[in-house]
Amino acid sequence: MASMPALYSCGILSFGSATTKVRTLAPISICKILTLSVNNNLISQAATMRVDGVPNDVLTNLNPFALIIMIPILDTVVYPALRKLRINPTPLKRITVGYFVASAAMIWACVIQYYIYKRSECGHYANDCDPVNISMWAQSGSYILIAFSEIMASITSLEYAHSKAPANMRSMVQSVALFMNAISSAIGFALAPLADDPNLIWNYGVVAVLAAIGGTMFWIQFRHLDEQEDELNMLPTGEFGNQAAAVPVETVKESDKSQA
Amino acid sequence: MASEPTKVATGDDVQTISKEKDAGLAHVPSRPEDDKLGITPDGGEPTEEEMQTLRRVPDKIPLNIYTIAFIELCERFSYYGTTAVFTNFIQQPLPPNSSTGASGDINHGQAGALGLGQRTAFSLTTFNSFWQYTMPLFGAYVADSILGRYRTICTALLVDIIGHVLFIICGLPPVIKNPNGSLAAFCLGVILVGVGTGGFKPNVNPLIVEQLDLEKMVVRTLPTGERVIVDPATTASRVYHYFYLFINIGALLGQLAMVYCEHYVGFWLSFTLPTILLCLCPLVMLWGRRRYRRVPPQPSTLGKSFKLFWLANKGRWSLNPVKTWKQLHDGTFWENVKPSKFDDATRPKWMDFNDACELYQKKKKKRSGYQC
Numbered sequence: 001m002a003s004m005p006a007l008y009s010c011g012i013l014s015f016g017s018a019t020t021k022v023r024t025l026a027p028i029s030i031c032k033i034l035t036l037s038v039n040n041n042l043i044s045q046a047a048t049m050r051v052d053g054v055p056n057d058v059l060t061n062l063n064p065f066a067l068i069i070m071i072p073i074l075d076t077v078v079y080p081a082l083r084k085l086r087i088n089p090t091p092l093k094r095i096t097v098g099y100f101v102a103s104a105a106m107i108w109a110c111v112i113q114y115y116i117y118k119r120s121e122c123g124h125y126a127n128d129c130d131p132v133n134i135s136m137w138a139q140s141g142s143y144i145l146i147a148f149s150e151i152m153a154s155i156t157s158l159e160y161a162h163s164k165a166p167a168n169m170r171s172m173v174q175s176v177a178l179f180m181n182a183i184s185s186a187i188g189f190a191l192a193p194l195a196d197d198p199n200l201i202w203n204y205g206v207v208a209v210l211a212a213i214g215g216t217m218f219w220i221q222f223r224h225l226d227e228q229e230d231e232l233n234m235l236p237t238g239e240f241g242n243q244a245a246a247v248p249v250e251t252v253k254e255s256d257k258s259q260a
Numbered sequence: 261m262a263s264e265p266t267k268v269a270t271g272d273d274v275q276t277i278s279k280e281k282d283a284g285l286a287h288v289p290s291r292p293e294d295d296k297l298g299i300t301p302d303g304g305e306p307t308e309e310e311m312q313t314l315r316r317v318p319d320k321i322p323l324n325i326y327t328i329a330f331i332e333l334c335e336r337f338s339y340y341g342t343t344a345v346f347t348n349f350i351q352q353p354l355p356p357n358s359s360t361g362a363s364g365d366i367n368h369g370q371a372g373a374l375g376l377g378q379r380t381a382f383s384l385t386t387f388n389s390f391w392q393y394t395m396p397l398f399g400a401y402v403a404d405s406i407l408g409r410y411r412t413i414c415t416a417l418l419v420d421i422i423g424h425v426l427f428i429i430c431g432l433p434p435v436i437k438n439p440n441g442s443l444a445a446f447c448l449g450v451i452l453v454g455v456g457t458g459g460f461k462p463n464v465n466p467l468i469v470e471q472l473d474l475e476k477m478v479v480r481t482l483p484t485g486e487r488v489i490v491d492p493a494t495t496a497s498r499v500y501h502y503f504y505l506f507i508n509i510g511a512l513l514g515q516l517a518m519v520y521c522e523h524y525v526g527f528w529l530s531f532t533l534p535t536i537l538l539c540l541c542p543l544v545m546l547w548g549r550r551r552y553r554r555v556p557p558q559p560s561t562l563g564k565s566f567k568l569f570w571l572a573n574k575g576r577w578s579l580n581p582v583k584t585w586k587q588l589h590d591g592t593f594w595e596n597v598k599p600s601k602f603d604d605a606t607r608p609k610w611m612d613f614n615d616a617c618e619l620y621q622k623k624k625k626k627r628s629g630y631q632c
Contacts, residue, residue: 175400182393
């Protein structure tokens, strides 16, 4: 792909740029599968913990709540600070971080599961006994880390709308990203029966390892594109059609007249 | 991390750049000593060295973008608010002495309406989520190639509202009494809302980014005297971070509040409030009718793209995966299918453009110019 930048200047081949973006969408959804498949398990995990009279799925609201708090902090404090240190948080770097944070979230769940099994009267069959004396708020860490990984990975897939993909393929790139969600949840459904006592520590542990390996592989495979980030961003908008760049309504009307 | 994060944050806003941008290079007095040192004047494209050394900052975010983010907030509120009560609505029976489905106690009661059991509830909610994720493929095609994003979104919102009105009808006390009729309206509602979301979701993100003014990196001097690069990619990144924030505000409010409505008032309210918020969306779109920048649709080039992709893949696959990998990644994947690599005899018929995407034979112009 070393010759990609040269090809960007050519309209038809900007399809190449679109496919490159789409290629990185698949790893993003793998990252999502890893976190989504665990989301339901965390609700069941809460059922084996001390709930203090609150429904056991109330903590899932912690995810959007954490997002609402973290996004402004990242935007106003963390990113500017990084940029001041001349570290540009490019999409590919953020996706990689997203993988490792997802891995950390799973390790958190894994440790909690270890203590649930350790303290439960039924040992590795904790679901058959009374809840253990650990507050379900101990799960907060997992939810917050998942939210953080979502900022890193999911927002990046939105940013691809701003890619140099040709204007008449922008919506398509977004719809493919959405369709990947369908595939993620399908795989999530398929894996759900495997997540049950007495394997739950393994369940979280394996996902943590997969996410860490995934992050490493992702960075190795796409590192070279990260170095070209500026170069690719500076190129003119891909024109897989006529004047593809955004034109104000008035201008469009005028050009229509001139063509007629 | 930097030692003074708050200071960093305040220095980050470039309030005037997009206004002055149009003035362009011509109005910027370029001092002769700057030229000697290779310093780009304000509004100019940064040099290689400046890209390495200057700090990146986002451009100012125009009002249009906030309004589109608000539309997305309302749409997500309506979607998550409604789906949050789906399972109870289908699965659980009407609570005793209730005609609305309300249980009266969120912690111990069980709200319900149709009482069709877990299997029906699971099938319907699963169908709903897959439908929501597949329809965008259709909505994106319509927007890219036929209607354009603005008109697709408007049409989709209307379909979406009709779907939500059907949900309200399902939840009305006289209708709940008749589970079969209610279920029929409910299924139709799910289908319409899916079509609406499909036309809405994939098109809002591109519409938002098309409202940004800046297209290339430019150098700018802040009031503090620091020279920075105003970067479109950084701007888009900031926009999408807050866009995601709005999505989550909508989702959180929707799913929290509608569960309370379901338990204390009844399903009709859990379906009505989302519909009211959704009805705000067309009003905002109307406001933006002349204000939003629109990209005209262009006849789809998808077919040609895939033909090209197919051609590029040809002869690169082998039973040996290592060999396949090497042949796919030898750096000539797109290079070899450039039109200039073919002569008149070998060029496929559909390849009617050259490397710069101009047509070979300029026949009469099609409606919106030709594609390549």
